[in-house]
Amino acid sequence: MTAFFALLAFDIRLSFRRGADTMVVVGFFVLTVVLFPFAIGNDTALLARIAPGLVWVTALLAAMLALDRLFLADFEDGSLDQLLVSEMPLELTVLAKAAAHWVTTGLPLIVAAPVLALVLNMDRAGLAHLALSLALGTPVLTLIGAIGAALTLGARRGGVLISLLVLPLYIPVLIFGVGVVTAAIDGIDASARIMALGGLLLGALALAPLAAAAALRQAAR
């Protein structure tokens, strides 16, 4: 467990000192959301209505943006081989790296999303639920993305390939994530959708590290 937290802290520190990933992800998120009023026009009612879906889709794309960084640096400089032969199970290594990735890219999205939702004039009743749905949903995106990142290590055009692999698998998260927000706005009980989203998170926590670790072993062979 010590090794797990050491790797987690190391990756977070590395990412914050470099700083680029977080900036790119949040910058992409904010700029893309800001593009929509220009394209759709400043029809406040329309923007308010599409805001939950719009913020969620953009957050999903932003979360995908930095995925190829997840294992690539370690793969290229050989640290991955060290991690493979270390005593810690590779599944835990994957979990630590995914958690660090989520802290540096997913967490900032959760902070930025309510602000953007306000800018789009979204109904305030959904703000808390937007943050909650992203808090439950973005870790799933990172975990599924870890599988994609591990599978495409060393591939030609890896970054583009990840999106093709991962986006179809993201659809349930998107459906339930937006469902939580729209339920809150429409005044329906959102607990069933929150639980479904939580279920996806638990399932991904259990299964994604196994798949990603298997993919890493294939990649390093």
Next chain:
Amino acid sequence: MIHFLANPARFMRIGARVLPWCWAVAALGMGAGLWFALVSSPADYQQGDSVRIMYIHVPSAWMALAVYSLIALVSAMALVWKHPLGYLIGRAAAPLGTGFTVICLVTGALWGQTSWGTWWVWDARLTSVLILFFLYLGYMALASAFDDPDRGNRAAALLAIVGFVNIPIIKFSVDWWSTLHQPASVLRSGGPAIHPSMLTPLVLMAVGFAAYFLALLVLRVRAEIAGRKVAALMMASAMGGAGSNPARRERI
């Protein structure tokens, strides 16, 4: 059975023997099925003759799902028992499955235009077949994305298994999200809710489709094995007769 067939040389021999039968069953099934579908089955009391699209649409939908399941199955076997033939079958089956998925989507759009009045609706079943199409695309893209074909094989096999785990999740989430398409009416508890006059051509077409797929699959795998043998022999002769070792020739 699995381990017996996993030997490429044996697969070549048995495949050659099975192939004509596959073609025969495919021709018979589709021929008889088309006759029943176009001539001898009644038009629907609501949809008229457009219901005949079903005899292509439903079997191709079944095949699209069945082929993906087959790819996941052979991928798992290839990863577990290190049968390289599993990768070959998976890669050979993927374009065929994509073809069935496209046929299903296109015939579905035509049918939707006549009976719902629209080419496409964001309905649960349509959407999940569309997602299946993207999963196929991802599988094929990943399989061919590496300079080292073995690495592509293994990565794509893992992806096929991950996708297979996800298909039920995607299916249920999408079902929950919205639905217009009719529920299953053939494979359901309590027996098929479809008249025998329509069930007969449907089953015949399904058998024909399956046999047609099998024939193409055997053909493609045999071609791939033969291609690798040729490549290995050419490599060996280029290296200066090192290919005279017969044990090497059977390697794929």
